[in-house]
Amino acid sequence: xxxxxxxxxxxxxKENTNILTxxxxxxxxxxxxxxxxxxxxxxxxxxxxxxxxxxSADKNESWFTxxxxxxxxxxxxxxxxxxxxxxxxxxxxxxxxxxxxxxKGNYFSNNNIRSFKKIGNIFIWYTINVFVLRxxxxxxxxxxxxxxxxxxxxxxxxIPAGLAFYILAEIFKQAKxxxxxxxxxx
Amino acid sequence: xxxxxxxxxxxxxxxxxxxxxxxSILKSGKAKAIRFSTLEAICKALDCQPSDILEYVKG
Numbered sequence: 001x002x003x004x005x006x007x008x009x010x011x012x013x014k015e016n017t018n019i020l021t022x023x024x025x026x027x028x029x030x031x032x033x034x035x036x037x038x039x040x041x042x043x044x045x046x047x048x049x050x051x052x053x054x055x056s057a058d059k060n061e062s063w064f065t066x067x068x069x070x071x072x073x074x075x076x077x078x079x080x081x082x083x084x085x086x087x088x089x090x091x092x093x094x095x096x097x098x099x100x101x102x103x104k105g106n107y108f109s110n111n112n113i114r115s116f117k118k119i120g121n122i123f124i125w126y127t128i129n130v131f132v133l134r135x136x137x138x139x140x141x142x143x144x145x146x147x148x149x150x151x152x153x154x155x156x157x158x159i160p161a162g163l164a165f166y167i168l169a170e171i172f173k174q175a176k177x178x179x180x181x182x183x184x185x186x
Numbered sequence: 187x188x189x190x191x192x193x194x195x196x197x198x199x200x201x202x203x204x205x206x207x208x209x210s211i212l213k214s215g216k217a218k219a220i221r222f223s224t225l226e227a228i229c230k231a232l233d234c235q236p237s238d239i240l241e242y243v244k245g
Binding site: 121180184185186 | 191194208211212216217218220221224
């Protein structure tokens with residue numbers, strides 16, 4: 001009876017992880033397609049304008065404040081923002097490896113602990129970098145950068161989420177230790 | 187103690203109701219803890235005292 005019950009639980013868990021895997025794939029693919037569409041719309045041909053930078057530059061103007069440099073840095077920052085969005089999607093892909101481990105029945109494995117830590121890392125790094133890039137972007141446009149307004153943006157919610165994943169990794173580490181001890185109690 | 191009783195560890199595992207895998211963990215000293223129920227079963231099967239099967243080694 002006990003083993004029957006156990007098998008039933010494993011079956012339900014497998015079904016749940018399958019559903020979660022499908023949802024994660026849908027989210028990942030839609031995020032990736034949105035990113036690719038944004039990159040397509042960005043028009044990287046604009047970079048061609050800068051190929052003859054030296055020729056078009058005003059020699060009297062200092063390099064740092066020249067119009068070309070400001071424009072160029074704007075494009076580079078936009079490209080970096082795309083890169084970090086890709087990095088965030090890469091972070092989301094770790095959910096798949098966690099789900100795979102859970103499907104195998106390894107709830108408290110080293111892989112899961114590592115994945116949770118990596119997700120936490122990626123969330124926090126993404127937020128910090130996007131924050132800095134937005135600051136730089138604001139300075140290239142000569143618009144004002146309001147620190148507290150930026151903090152109100154949605155992406156900053158990823159910092160507590162990242163911290164939560166760190167905490168989860170720590171909890172899983174303890175759980176793994178306890179499970180090992182339990183397995184070695186005869 | 188097993189040799190004294192002329193019993194194989196597989197037989198003992200069957201008597202006390204644990205798997206042979208757990209029995210080998212117990213014999214190799216990898217086990218972190220032992221339940222009182224297991225200890226009781228072993229003592230009952232081998233007709234001995236816990237002191238006969240447990241030994242303190244200064245680490």
